Amino acid sequence: MSAEQAMQVALIGNPNCGKTALFNLLTGARAKVANFPGVTVERKHGLMREGEGRIEIVDLPGTYSLRPSSLDERVAVEAISGSIPGLRAPDMLVAVIDAANLSLGLRLVVELKSMNLPMVVAMNQSDVARARGIKIDIEQLSTMLGVPVIATVAVTSHGADELIAHLKKQVACSVARPQHPALASVESVHQQVETIINKAVIDPGTIPVWQDRFDRWVMHPVLGSILLLLLLFFMFQAVFAWAEPLMDLIEGSVLAIGSWLASVMPDGLLKSLLVDGVIAGVGSVVVFLPQILILFLFILMLEDSGYLPRAAFLLDRTMRLFGLSGRAFIPLLSSFACAIPGIMATRTIQDPKERLITIMVAPLMTCSARLPVYALIIAAFVPEQTVAGLFNLQGITLFVLYLAGIVSSAIVAYFMQKHGAETMTYPLMLELPSYRIPVWRNIVYGLYDRARIFLRRVGGIILALMVVIWFLSSFPAAPENAVHPDIYYSYAGQIGRALEWVFAPIGFGWQICIALIPGMAAREVAVGALGTVYALSGEEEQVAEMLVSTIGMQWSLATAFAFLAWYVYAPQCLSTLAVVRRETNSWKQVTIMAVYLFALAYLAAFATYRLALWLG
Ligand SMILES: Nc1nc2c(ncn2[C@@H]2O[C@H](COP(=O)(O)OP(=O)(O)OP(=O)(O)O)[C@@H](O)[C@H]2O)c(=O)[nH]1
Numbered sequence: 001m002s003a004e005q006a007m008q009v010a011l012i013g014n015p016n017c018g019k020t021a022l023f024n025l026l027t028g029a030r031a032k033v034a035n036f037p038g039v040t041v042e043r044k045h046g047l048m049r050e051g052e053g054r055i056e057i058v059d060l061p062g063t064y065s066l067r068p069s070s071l072d073e074r075v076a077v078e079a080i081s082g083s084i085p086g087l088r089a090p091d092m093l094v095a096v097i098d099a100a101n102l103s104l105g106l107r108l109v110v111e112l113k114s115m116n117l118p119m120v121v122a123m124n125q126s127d128v129a130r131a132r133g134i135k136i137d138i139e140q141l142s143t144m145l146g147v148p149v150i151a152t153v154a155v156t157s158h159g160a161d162e163l164i165a166h167l168k169k170q171v172a173c174s175v176a177r178p179q180h181p182a183l184a185s186v187e188s189v190h191q192q193v194e195t196i197i198n199k200a201v202i203d204p205g206t207i208p209v210w211q212d213r214f215d216r217w218v219m220h221p222v223l224g225s226i227l228l229l230l231l232l233f234f235m236f237q238a239v240f241a242w243a244e245p246l247m248d249l250i251e252g253s254v255l256a257i258g259s260w261l262a263s264v265m266p267d268g269l270l271k272s273l274l275v276d277g278v279i280a281g282v283g284s285v286v287v288f289l290p291q292i293l294i295l296f297l298f299i300l301m302l303e304d305s306g307y308l309p310r311a312a313f314l315l316d317r318t319m320r321l322f323g324l325s326g327r328a329f330i331p332l333l334s335s336f337a338c339a340i341p342g343i344m345a346t347r348t349i350q351d352p353k354e355r356l357i358t359i360m361v362a363p364l365m366t367c368s369a370r371l372p373v374y375a376l377i378i379a380a381f382v383p384e385q386t387v388a389g390l391f392n393l394q395g396i397t398l399f400v401l402y403l404a405g406i407v408s409s410a411i412v413a414y415f416m417q418k419h420g421a422e423t424m425t426y427p428l429m430l431e432l433p434s435y436r437i438p439v440w441r442n443i444v445y446g447l448y449d450r451a452r453i454f455l456r457r458v459g460g461i462i463l464a465l466m467v468v469i470w471f472l473s474s475f476p477a478a479p480e481n482a483v484h485p486d487i488y489y490s491y492a493g494q495i496g497r498a499l500e501w502v503f504a505p506i507g508f509g510w511q512i513c514i515a516l517i518p519g520m521a522a523r524e525v526a527v528g529a530l531g532t533v534y535a536l537s538g539e540e541e542q543v544a545e546m547l548v549s550t551i552g553m554q555w556s557l558a559t560a561f562a563f564l565a566w567y568v569y570a571p572q573c574l575s576t577l578a579v580v581r582r583e584t585n586s587w588k589q590v591t592i593m594a595v596y597l598f599a600l601a602y603l604a605a606f607a608t609y610r611l612a613l614w615l616g
């Protein structure tokens, strides 16, 4: 360790024991924390707040042993053994163990000891252990392990001071270099842990009876499935029902700003850019913020409650029919937020073929960027009425669109499973975390981060593309004797019209074609692009009318449904394709994905359009 180089301390431990919560506590970062194993899948660095810049903390994915069985475990093991070229090995380890699940944690600690690195054990979740009546003789534990043991509660910062003091003390010492571990046999580790537990655990405590009873309901094949469906159904109802007042407020403000600008600015290019390009484009996207936040509120609460691994068990048998397993459940559910973290989360899947299939179908899960697209069309075409005195018809439509994605992914997975190598059948081994009332801080930060990400997209890529679209849609000017709106003659209009023959069979006119291309960069851009395109297609004096009503008037029902069908499948997101390339290390997979998704999108939109025309 050179003088100016910070001492590097790695947090290593079983999945879900609270490493990231501890990392956040020590560094002040806000990395994702949630109550299921496999949240962290890559290494993260941060400087310790109180280390005067001399201590660098590394958060790692969880692992059960130094013999990794999945990609995320490999990331952790390679990081501490220093076997990644170009990355230094840590100077010290903080082995995080879950006090309520001691034996599993200790197995890893015993293995870690063979690495001969300075180590301190953070016995985290000690509040949970205490609540269960678990009593541990910490001094005895420390003596037997031969390393300091500190009881911590990462969510309340209990024990943090003591841990920090230990780390600071270590900076002053010279540090041993890692040796490649000579791993003890599984039996010997097991035996050592037994001995330690026998001596150091005074009272093993009990798991609350209600958790077991509750689990019998939640994981019951029939009752559990009904509960899961109800949960999802309620979520989509809420997305429409609760968001309305806030959306009205944002929509009203956008309209007011648009009209005000239109009235105070002199006619000209700048006015058009601001009113038709920025306000109409960006404004049409920003109104969907409340719906996105409500969706995330549900996802975050589910993630922190401990429910997700149970749902994974519940669906394991069903998912196996389609070549997947319960392991794929959490990556796929994460894809409801965004396919990118979902695809990253497939690192927790042991079987390479199952992992690849999960990656391939992840984009079929409806990500939050699709929500504005769906919500726009639903608001324009599905009446706001109550069905059976209880359900909101718009919410039901949204639910059906999500289901369409889920069912399609099952079918695609089924066909992919039939090809290529046989899959190994790994039994589903997932630790069930204890149920927990979601930590409000995680939820609030989670929502805040989401809002920031969304607004940054709106103010960044979406705004930038909107300006480009405005430019392409405004130039060149229309000829003297124009019969169509000016945009018809513009570059964008020309591009849209050139593409029209491709998309006419599925009911998309040239205006939609203009929106589809920039929509490749990010799905919401299509909504903004439609906002600008229709604002420019309207009468000069008309202030940007809200997109919903314009589309409601201009599109046929068949086109609207075809557009929805297109968006269920179309891989309109370059970042997802880039992550697939990185995670599979293969352009071939990216190509297969893009081709099959575009083909499905076209077919689905075509069938929907024709069916709707025929029925209508
Ligand atoms: N009650 C209690 N909850 C904790 C404590 N530490 C962490 N948690 C919660 O435990 C869950 C898991 O925490 P994480 O920090 O995500 O765990 P992790 O070890 O990083 O998990 P992976 O990244 O999946 O390996 C979250 O719901 C945390 O809020 C603790 O000391 N007490």
Ligand SMILES: [Mg+2]
Pocket (backbone or CB within 6 Å): 019, 020, 021, 032, 033, 039, 040, 060, 061
């Ligand atoms: Mg973590």
